[in-house]
Amino acid sequence: MQNAFFERVYQIVREIPKGKVTTYSAISEYLTGTKRSARMVGWAMNASHTVYPPVPAHRVVNKNGLLTGFRHFATPTQMQERLEAEGIIVKNLQIQDFEKHFWHPNEMIL
DNA sequence: CCGTTGACTTCCT
């Protein structure tokens, strides 16, 4: 609770299992209770490059399973390539079988 | 201090 919003976002994202993905809204809803603040999660991701250990931001996508943040990576294709390297099929920035790869933040507590 | 922007979501036209 005393952890800052950003820190908690980082912690959750770092706990995302390999081959799984989550959404901004899911994290936002899990932390703040409202999915309206999903932008803050994105903002946290923007600062994720300044923290250590690095946050696997490529496992965080929008609610549609769309790789909206791909342009913030070193290369526009890195996000997709990393996901595919983990067994996630990505077609035109859209995760295939997104529901099957979806991971809820609540799982990290278990 | 105030206006703009942003890796989102949802509603409205």
Place this chain on the structure above:
DNA sequence: CAGGAAGCCAACG
């Protein structure tokens, strides 16, 4: 179905 606008909160100039 596609595009625009509003709501959200925090950081930046």
